[in-house]
């Protein structure tokens with residue numbers, strides 16, 4: 244069974260962590276929550292760094308901890324990689340030697356990731372003979388991630404791996420993280436403050452608040468839940484996956500297939516060929532609703548939608564509406580005035596006008 248079960252109780256003065264999670268044993272699970280909500284504490288429990296933590300941890304069928312029977316694998320025996328904000332590389336060793344150090348911790352027959360593969364995945368072939376002192380923050384982080392992979396982990400823990408980088412470097416490194424996600428079969432627990440990173444990388448989302456799990460579910464379903472604080476942020480929105488149908492060079496329009504309709508996005512170049520999957524993000528504030536299909540509208544995307552439920556928004560003049568668009572959940576933030584004009588009710592079918600779609604690639 245591909246599953247990570249993580250049940251922990253940990254007390255610090257003034258803070259207690261109490262989690263009972265079942266996470267998918269593959270793909271990226273993002274841990275999201277305010278500062279102090281317990282994200283790092285949970286990763287530390289999973290890594291076995293909190294000896295005082297009571298709990299149970301099973302990773303894809305392997306038992307790492309069970310306090311009820313006194314079973315506790317110490318950190319160095321847990322096959323995991325841990326990537327922090329800043330990579331702590333051995334400064335006196337070249338990049339190649341740093342990577343080999345990671346690899347040597349594992350007997351040859353147990354290695355699941357080869358040096359060439361990690362170097363290629365992180366795009367660091369040209370850095371191998373360099374010393375860490377001369378690397379940029381983004382390059383260091385890529386080397387740190389490659390070194391973690393070379394220990395052939397059964398689980399990769401990443402604690403805000405991009406937080407120390409500026410926006411440009413973040414943009415450079417994200418495609419490599421996406422490749423890890425697509426090409427390696429190692430489950431990742433990814434702590435982040437950034438909705439954008441989560442939208443791009445995560446499959447599963449865990450929301451933590453004051454040491455407790457507020458929600459744990461698929462990214463698409465969880466982002467669309469009106470009862471969670473994420474739906475009430477200014478940047479609230481959903482992530483949808485579609486398959487590329489085609490790219491029109493004259494109009495620079497990329498068309499993506501949804502289960503029963505399609506969406507068009509204006510982009511200069513198609514990032515992938517037809518048939519491949521792509522993620523895109525639709526913010527609640529970019530979706531408006533109408534009863535009629537407005538054919539004369541300059542808005543490109545008009546999709547049939549069904550109202551599932553509504554909730555007051557943070558701003559009293561707005562309401563949040565959860566929609567079902569061909570089985571894909573979507574959020575719309577509209578004014579209370581529009582809501583009354585539409586006579587909105589659950590089950591109503593209407594048209595969602597999508598003013599802007601952000602491609603996550």
Ligand SMILES: Nc1ncnc2c1ncn2[C@@H]1O[C@H](COP(=O)(O)OP(=O)(O)OP(=O)(O)O)[C@@H](O)[C@H]1O
Nearest residue numbers: 255256257258276277278279280281282283284285
């Ligand atoms: N060793 C410790 N002793 C006492 N309190 C601690 C200890 N470690 C963590 N805490 C407290 O536990 C709470 C959760 O901390 P944690 O670092 O897990 O939060 P976080 O969600 O990762 O925060 P951030 O996003 O700021 O990194 C905080 O209030 C912190 O002060």
